[in-house]
Amino acid sequence: MAPYSPPTGGRGGKLRLDFNENTVGCSPHVLKRLLEGLSGSGLAVYPEYVETKRALAEFFGCPENSFTLTNGTDEAIQVLVNTYVDDGDEVLLLRPSYAMYRFYAEVAGGTVREIDYRPGDLQFPLEELLEAITPKTRAVLIANPNNPTGSATDLAGLMRILARAGNAAVLIDEAYYEFFGITALPLVRDYPNLFISRTFSKAYGMAAMRAGCLLSQAENVAYLHKAQSPYSVNALAATAICAAVEDKRYVTQFVNEVLAAREDLYSGFRRMGIRFIPSNANFVLFHCGDRAIPVRDRLREMNVLVRDRSYELPGYLRVTVGTRRQIAQFLAALEQIW
Amino acid sequence: MAPYSPPTGGRGGKLRLDFNENTVGCSPHVLKRLLEGLSGSGLAVYPEYVETKRALAEFFGCPENSFTLTNGTDEAIQVLVNTYVDDGDEVLLLRPSYAMYRFYAEVAGGTVREIDYRPGDLQFPLEELLEAITPKTRAVLIANPNNPTGSATDLAGLMRILARAGNAAVLIDEAYYEFFGITALPLVRDYPNLFISRTFSKAYGMAAMRAGCLLSQAENVAYLHKAQSPYSVNALAATAICAAVEDKRYVTQFVNEVLAAREDLYSGFRRMGIRFIPSNANFVLFHCGDRAIPVRDRLREMNVLVRDRSYELPGYLRVTVGTRRQIAQFLAALEQIW
16 A cells, blocks of 8 residues: 655745645635634644534534534545445545545555546546445545546436445545535435535635535434544634635635636647646646656746646646636646647 | 543633643744744645654654654554554553543554553553553553653653563653653664654643654654555644744743642642642642532632543542642632632
8 A cells, every 4th residue: 555645845936736726825814813813822722613613504504513624635534434434345436536535445444446437538437336336335435526537427426326325425525616516415414325525725725724524414423523533623724714614705706717717728728739628626637648747847847837647547637727817827838848 | 432522612711721731822933933824825735844844853853754743642643553453453551541542443443451550549550561461462552641640651661561562563652741851762763663652732832733743763654654644734733843843942941830830739739638649741630539520610610620530530630730820820719619
């Protein structure tokens, strides 16, 4: 089992289109609340989540006992897997997807089975996945939209998965929900095997803070608490969550900017004759053939960071969609070396 | 398996002698660095730990690959257990001790065996522990000094444990090291089964930040990374660690104040004829007999918080040692109701 080693380090001062982050930063309201939070001796005190849980319950329109705060989506995956997957249990994943599903499934001793996204267009392999689910399947971990493909399934597809995977915990990781607009939240009431993770690391611009949550029926959430540290979320992260959901307009504006920039990006790719996978999120796979690594390296020399995915999707790089201005800068750099 | 539910909530505005925190707050230098860290769009970026790892390596006088940053001591325990304990493996604990050892051992499917601290004086049960270690023991988790007893073992005792537990990962949780002054760090070189956790939640006054680390031989640390999220520590927590180790004088002064206040506390207990367990840390168990819960409740009404331990040590409450002034306030309150 290989450790997950993301190529971070030395990203400062560059156009960071490699980690699907918010490329302009979090809401000023978040910063203001954090500055207030630093006054006094509050840092010496163990975190309290009362205010944050109240704010999130209102934000999601659900009871406070139907979610748990998590240290980013990573802890959401870990807590879910540690609660439901024992040694040798079957865990179903899609490939390629977010690396931490496999990581935590293996740490828990699970037996991982992977279904490939559809060759060619990389669309969601609904029928193949449904066929692979058996009564022995203990967990199904899906990102919707998926990273790095950008493809997604609709609620009808999810309902078929949930109905078929009756013996499994089904995680729908909605890290990129804000760019997609379709959530499985309304299904929680009807499907006791549904778990949904959300994060403040992407559209909300708070990746540094490690703040997320995991939602499900209250009875399930009580089980999740049995595998979770009571203090896994930093108190400043909890404060930042409160402030972030108070400023919905900020995120809406950023998302609108990204969606416009994504159109610009598609146009640029078409102009240059570059094949790409249309995306439901704030990143797009584009095809560089044999030149994937050299293109990434040349872009880096021009202070533009993109992410190599060619090791799992031959020929593909992934670029995060920032503002229209940032995408213009990316396209200008790419055009120079293409 | 019961979830760990600490009685937090509503602690604001009270004299908080219930969680062994630093009762005056972290170094002003930490706050200054955090304020600087909040400028710019840094919060949108995934954490980088380069500077923090360099600062900690210098602080501990060890190579950067001989420790991993952790989301408080809780994650240190979790990563160690997830790396070395599989379903059914034997985990040896002392009783009473920090609740999260048992918690994570059970989440990992380990079989927990507990050795009691010596009845009466609650001293470290070295011989009993040595006798309990067998070739089947996969992990031994020890707090030194221990919470809530305040008792400890010396390096000679630890060396005997490490030598006997050759098939086990031995965790020495040094959360209260700063008040004790004896560390197992010099033993890391000679004992490949030794793991040491440190935290910034106690003497350093950063409990809100969830910042700690786990030290061992480099080869072990490489294994630990295989069970750990690459971003489990919040970027502001990483910044705070850097700043904290730059201001050693602040912690030394706080520790000296606590040690002086602990003497005042002992004197106060003796004056009132209250039995107590002399401690190596910033908390002391004192005996209230049948009145433990009422005494805790009466103190709370006077805005003084202490922690009930009578459910595991009949008749005992635990009080955190703050400043001399805070301890005088506690003793005055206690005297009124005793």
